[in-house]
Amino acid sequence: MTSPELDRRPIRILIVDDDPMATAGITALLNTAEDLLIVGSRSDGSHVVEAVRQLAPDVVLCDVRMPVMDGVSVVRALRAHAATPAVLMMTAFDEDGRVLDAVAAGAAGFLLKDEDPYRIVNAVRHVAAGDSEFSPRAARQLTQWVQDSxxxxxxxxxxxxxxxxxxxxxxxxxxxxxxxxxxxxxxxxxxxxxxxxxxxxxxxxxxxxxxxxxxxxxxxxxxxx
Incomplete structure (x- = not known):
């Protein structure tokens, strides 16, 4: 049986985004939830695998496009390791269909960066619990990307x-x-x-x-x- 202490353990989150403003905004939002804990952030995908080893996050919130190593490559790199956190992709509304490659690689879902804050917080909870997540707005974007390609x-x-x-x-x-x-x-x-x-x-x-x-x-x- 799981102990009450383990049941109350916060969901550990690693944020990966090369935009400092985006990282600050997401951090401020997630810090409002008592069951979520930001354990670190990285601005470059090439540092994520090592950060996951060091910080043991349950969820990686990852931007799609970044310098050196993008979000798709991050998902693929993490999938090569046994203890893999859930990866939730974050993308701008006008992003192209690159996120489809991340989904194919094993990302648990994706959200648009300007989603309702409540939905973002709940999405983190859902993927940490083993579910996948994409919002109605993201679903419309997903459908459009797929149809275009x-x-x-x-x-x-x-x-x-x-x-x-x-x-x-x-x-x-x-x-x-x-x-x-x-x-x-x-x-x-x-x-x-x-x-x-x-x-x-x-x-x-x-x-x-x-x-x-x-x-x-x-x-x-x-x-x-």
């Missing part, structure tokens, strides 16, 4: 994956692209939240993917959502 082969592969699903799984998969949470999907389809979680877990197993953000990319490539 979609090829005929990618669409065909996505359609084949969707054909593997049950009718209920298919409904949940299409609805997920809106950025809805499990609770919101449950309310939309008048089912228990556990039903949604079970269905999404089944989809990820069938498709061999890690998280709901990657699931959303597949659905967006199909052109059906």
């Amino acid at each position: 979609r090829t005929a082969d990618a669409r065909r592969d996505a359609m084949e994956k969707l054909a593997q699903l049950t009718a209920r799984e298919h409904e949940f998969a299409l609805a997920l692209v809106t950025g809805a949470s499990d609770a919101e999907l449950a309310a939309q389809f008048f089912v228990a939240e556990t039903t949604v979680k079970s269905a999404l877990a089944g989809i990820k197993t069938k498709w061999g993917i890690r998280n709901r953000t990657q699931l959303a990319v597949v659905v967006a490539r199909s052109g059906l959502a």
Whole structure:
């Protein structure tokens, strides 16, 4: 059984962003939550692997574009190590589709830098708990990026994956692209939240993917959502 002391351990966060103003803003925001602890920050992706070894963060909040080593390379480098924290990508609204590579590499999700503060704080909590996260606004951006970069082969592969699903799984998969949470999907389809979680877990197993953000990319490539 987990001790009460461990249950109360704050979520440890490492911020990676080459913009000092962005780092200061995110730090100030996350410091308002008692269950979150900023353990450090880095302005260059090339220092992240060593920082993770030293600071043992639960979550890495990482900018997409940085000098020397960008966020995509950070995700790939961290995935090569056993004790890997969840990586939540942060990107500007006008960022290009580079974040898709980070999702494919294993990022737990992404948010836009000007998201509602409440959503950013909760996103950190969610990815620390093993979930993935992308907001409705980020979902719209994700869909646009995927549509802009979609090829005929990618669409065909996505359609084949969707054909593997049950009718209920298919409904949940299409609805997920809106950025809805499990609770919101449950309310939309008048089912228990556990039903949604079970269905999404089944989809990820069938498709061999890690998280709901990657699931959303597949659905967006199909052109059906």
